[in-house]
Amino acid sequence: MATRLSSLERSERRLGIALLAPAFALLSGVVLYPIYNLIRMSFSENKLTEPWLAKPWIGFENYAKAMGDERLWEATWHTLLYVIVTVPGAVALGLGLALLANQPFRVKWPVRLGLLLPWALPLVFAGLIFRWFFEYQQGLVNNALIWIGLPPVNWLTQEGPAFFAICVAIIWKTSSFAALVLLAGLQTIPKSLYEAAEVDGASKWQQFWEITLPMLKPAIIVALIFRTITAIQTFDIPKAMTDGGPGNATETLAMYIHKTTIDSLDFGYGSTLAVLMFVASAILTSIYLRHTRRDPSAGRH
Amino acid sequence: MMKFPSAKKMTLIAGAVVAINGFFPALWILFTSLKTESELMRLPITIWPAAPTLGNYTRVFVDQPIFLFMWNSFVVAVLSTVLCVTVSALAAYALVRLRIPAPNVILSVLLAVAMFPLISLMVPLFSVMRDLQLLNTWWALVFPYAVLSMPVCTLVLISFFQDIPRDLENAAMIDGCSRIGALWHVVIPLTAPGVFTAGILAFVNAWDEFLLALTLAPRVASRTLPVGITLYQGEFSFPWPIISAALIIAIVPICIIIAVFQERVVGGLTSGGVKG
Numbered sequence: 001m002a003t004r005l006s007s008l009e010r011s012e013r014r015l016g017i018a019l020l021a022p023a024f025a026l027l028s029g030v031v032l033y034p035i036y037n038l039i040r041m042s043f044s045e046n047k048l049t050e051p052w053l054a055k056p057w058i059g060f061e062n063y064a065k066a067m068g069d070e071r072l073w074e075a076t077w078h079t080l081l082y083v084i085v086t087v088p089g090a091v092a093l094g095l096g097l098a099l100l101a102n103q104p105f106r107v108k109w110p111v112r113l114g115l116l117l118p119w120a121l122p123l124v125f126a127g128l129i130f131r132w133f134f135e136y137q138q139g140l141v142n143n144a145l146i147w148i149g150l151p152p153v154n155w156l157t158q159e160g161p162a163f164f165a166i167c168v169a170i171i172w173k174t175s176s177f178a179a180l181v182l183l184a185g186l187q188t189i190p191k192s193l194y195e196a197a198e199v200d201g202a203s204k205w206q207q208f209w210e211i212t213l214p215m216l217k218p219a220i221i222v223a224l225i226f227r228t229i230t231a232i233q234t235f236d237i238p239k240a241m242t243d244g245g246p247g248n249a250t251e252t253l254a255m256y257i258h259k260t261t262i263d264s265l266d267f268g269y270g271s272t273l274a275v276l277m278f279v280a281s282a283i284l285t286s287i288y289l290r291h292t293r294r295d296p297s298a299g300r301h
Numbered sequence: 302m303m304k305f306p307s308a309k310k311m312t313l314i315a316g317a318v319v320a321i322n323g324f325f326p327a328l329w330i331l332f333t334s335l336k337t338e339s340e341l342m343r344l345p346i347t348i349w350p351a352a353p354t355l356g357n358y359t360r361v362f363v364d365q366p367i368f369l370f371m372w373n374s375f376v377v378a379v380l381s382t383v384l385c386v387t388v389s390a391l392a393a394y395a396l397v398r399l400r401i402p403a404p405n406v407i408l409s410v411l412l413a414v415a416m417f418p419l420i421s422l423m424v425p426l427f428s429v430m431r432d433l434q435l436l437n438t439w440w441a442l443v444f445p446y447a448v449l450s451m452p453v454c455t456l457v458l459i460s461f462f463q464d465i466p467r468d469l470e471n472a473a474m475i476d477g478c479s480r481i482g483a484l485w486h487v488v489i490p491l492t493a494p495g496v497f498t499a500g501i502l503a504f505v506n507a508w509d510e511f512l513l514a515l516t517l518a519p520r521v522a523s524r525t526l527p528v529g530i531t532l533y534q535g536e537f538s539f540p541w542p543i544i545s546a547a548l549i550i551a552i553v554p555i556c557i558i559i560a561v562f563q564e565r566v567v568g569g570l571t572s573g574g575v576k577g
Contacts, residue, residue, distance in 0.1 A: 009400050015480055016399030020407065023392040023451065026384075027414045030448045034425035035417065041425065097322065100315040111316045112563050114323030119570070120555045121327070122509035122527045125548055129326045132333065132541060140329065143346045176323065177570070184571035233420050236511045240531055254420040254512070261424045262516055274421040281418045 038278075041271035048265035055268070062272035071248060072273065075256040081163070082170065082252065083231045089171040091223050094178025095216075101179065102186045115183070118176035127240025130169035131156065134241070159249040162242050166250055169237050174230065178223040185219025186212070225287065232281050253277055327552060334358070334545035341542055357546035367547060369522065370529035374551075377439050377525060378507035381446035385454050385503045386496055388447065393458035394484065398467070408455070415451040423516050430517055441517040442525070446510060450503035453569070457502065460572045461495025462488070498569035501562050508555060526551040 042062055046055045066072055101111050118126065133140045134155035142152035155161045189212065197207050213220075235254035238244060244251035244259075251259075257277060261270030333341070334357050335350040361367050392411065396404045426445060427436070435441045465488060473483040489496070511527040518524060524532070530547045533540075559566055 012399045012480070013401060016395040016401040019391040019395035019399065020401070022388045023411060023455075026388055026444065026448060026451075027411070030426070030444050031414050031417050031422065034422055034429050037429060038421065038425035041428070097319050101319045103312045103315050105312065105316050109560075109563065110320040112567060113560060114320035116559045116563060116566060117323045117327060117556070120505055120509070120559045120566075121552065122511060124511040124527045124531050125552065126326070128531065128544065128548065129330055132330070132545070133326070135541075137344065138341055138346055138541070140346070143344075146345065172322075172326070180567055180570050184567075229416070233418050235420060239511075257420055257424065258512070258516070261427065267424065267428060270424050274424045278418055278421040281421075282413075286413070 035278075038271050038274055041267055042275045044268050046266075046268035046271070048267060058268070062269050063276075065269065066272055066276060071251075071256060072253075074248060075251050075253045078163075078249075078251060079232060079234060079253045082167065082234050083228060085167045086170040086174065086234075087224060087227045087231050089167065090174040090227050091178045091182075091220060093171055093175035094223060095182050095220070097175060097179035098182035098186055099212075101183055115176050115179050118173050119180065121173065123173060123236035124240045126169055126173035127237035130165065130172070130237075131241045134165040156242050157246050159246060162246065162250050166238050166241050169241060170231075170234065173237065174227060178227060181223045181226075182216060182219050185216045189215045225284070229281065229284050232277075232284065327549075327556075330545045330548050330552075333542060334549050336542060338542055357542040358550070360540075360543045361547045361550060364543065365529065365533060365547075366521070367526075367529065367550060370524050370526045371551070373439065373518075373523060374508055374525040374527075377442045377446065378504050380439065380443045381450070381507045382500050382503040384443065385447035385450045386458075386500050389451055389454035389499060390458050390492075390496060393455050393462055394488065396455075397459055397462040398470070408459075411455065412452050415448050415455075419445075419449070419512055423513060426513070427516055435517075437518050437520040437523040439518075439523075442507075442510075442514060445513055445517075446507040447503075449510065450499075450506045453502050453506070454499035457499045457569045457572055458492065458495050461492045461498075465491050494565070498562075498565045501558060501566055502569050505555060505558065505566075 041055075043057055043059060044055045045058050045061075097115060101115060105111055121129075132138075134142075136142060136152065136154055136156075139155070141155065145152055153161050155165045193211050193215075194207055197211060202210065233254050234252045235258065238250050238252055239255060242250045244255050248256075253273070254277070257270055257273045260266050260273060264270075332348065332350055335353040335355070336347070337350075337352065337354055337356065340347060340351055395401055396408055401407060422445070426441075430436050430441045469487050469491070470483045473487045474480065478486060509527065510525075511531070514525045514528045515531075519528070521529075530544065530551060533544055533547060
């Protein structure tokens with residue numbers, strides 16, 4: 001329908017575009033221009049350790065190298081493992097916390113702060129705190145094991161236990177955001193549904209499966225997607241707990257990219273890895289956006 | 302027959318579990334920070350500090366420029382928050398109220414670009430900031446952090462703008478206000494809570510960020526708290542009591558923020574939450 005815009009509408013549109021301009025200027029400077037640089041660098045040999053070299057264009061050489069890079073595949077595998085374990089883990093723990101928190105407490109703040117504090121802590125601090133928990137001699141975990149008569153474990157210096165310890169820290173830290181999202185979802189479920197089920201003689205367990213879970217599905221999906229997007233970028237917690245060790249056993253993609261570029265200053269190859277990483281997460285982000293598509297001008301409800 | 306605890310007791314237990322899960326790690330660090338080095342060496346470990354001491358806290362200030370780290374964190378967080386909220390508020394308002402073509406597409410593009418994975422962005426940002434000679438300055442972090450919080454701030458502000466009746470603005474404009482005038486005198490005061498919520502979320506995001514801070518501002522004098530504390534290596538080992546004291550010092554400001562503004566933070570997170 002081709003309607004002519006009134007002059008008021010036209011001036012509004014102009015103002016609207018002007019108001020959007022700062023956002024897009026910021027995005028261009030901080031994201032788009034760097035992405036352009038990133039893609040260009042990924043096709044070149046660019047080592048800051050050899051600044052006397054020109055930065056020759058080498059086509060897909062870096063990409064070919066990536067395909068045969070065993071450490072990259074290991075890091076990808078580790079990252080996938082973190083995703084597989086910590087995404088459902090954090091959402092499940094978050095659901096548990098949300099169910100516990102969804103009670104008519106007379107004093108609300110201790111529970112609310114209990115949910116908020118892990119969210120508000122920097123990831124890297126959560127990593128440090130759990131590193132202290134899993135410390136061999138003075139760590140709380142090993143002392144608890146000794147106390148109940150079990151032998152202590154070298155948590156952070158063996159592959160399996162280190163992975164386990166890191167997952168525990170990630171799940172603890174990230175479950176609180178899931179819990180907040182799920183708690184908000186729980187509070188939108190009408191009480192009358194439970195009352196009706198009660199009248200029909202449904203047990204609490206049946207109510208959970210037949211009412212709570214289906215009604216909570218959209219919130220659970222949002223929580224799962226968010227967690228997945230952040231999980232594939234896992235960096236801070238393993239960095240603080242093991243720095244990727246022992247060997248490269250707990251190294252994630254993000255850590256490998258960081259080591260390649262910042263520690264070894266190989267920007268060409270590091271850029272290639274970053275491009276591959278971006279492609280993987282773009283796919284996940286687009287799934288997220290499809291789920292939350294909304295029309296901002298349409299008003300709510 | 303087994304006696305079940307009363308519903309009231311169950312509620313109390315449920316609440317206690319949630320609170321303990323959230324607080325315990327921080328409390329444990331607090332206890333650790335009050336212990337002397339010799340008490341920490343003792344096995345089995347103690348739970349309560351036997352002779353609480355603030356010695357570790359003075360060590361934190363003596364050993365490392367923690368005030369400087371805190372100042373860097375604070376300045377970067379404040380500047381990036383102001384930038385982020387301003388830019389997001391203008392964009393959100395344009396998307397909600399002004400007749401922009403295809404606002405949902407523009408919003409999706411904005412979110413998709415702003416959610417570009419930090420780890421991939423880190424590599425080119427390092428070279429861009431190096432070319433601009435901004436490495437190890439506040440600005441290397443301020444601009445990226447503003448983008449980092451743009452999705453959550455934009456979504457929060459959109460939901461607040463949507464709740465303001467259009468008629469209020471129209472009335473102001475009929476009374477002779479310009480569009481901008483109406484925005485300033487009518488819309489902004491009404492959305493102050495939304496702007497504030499967005500600001501808190503942006504501040505916490507910036508205060509917590511680690512990867513970019515580690516990459517773009519690694520020099521001691523420009524480190525933020527997360528980087529300063531994580532790279533806080535003693536000469537021979539990781540000095541846990543001092544690290545613990547430093548962690549407590551760094552955590553206290555965010556604790557105060559979330560304690561004072563808890564309802565707002567929860568509301569903001571669940572209406573536009575974008576953080577793991």
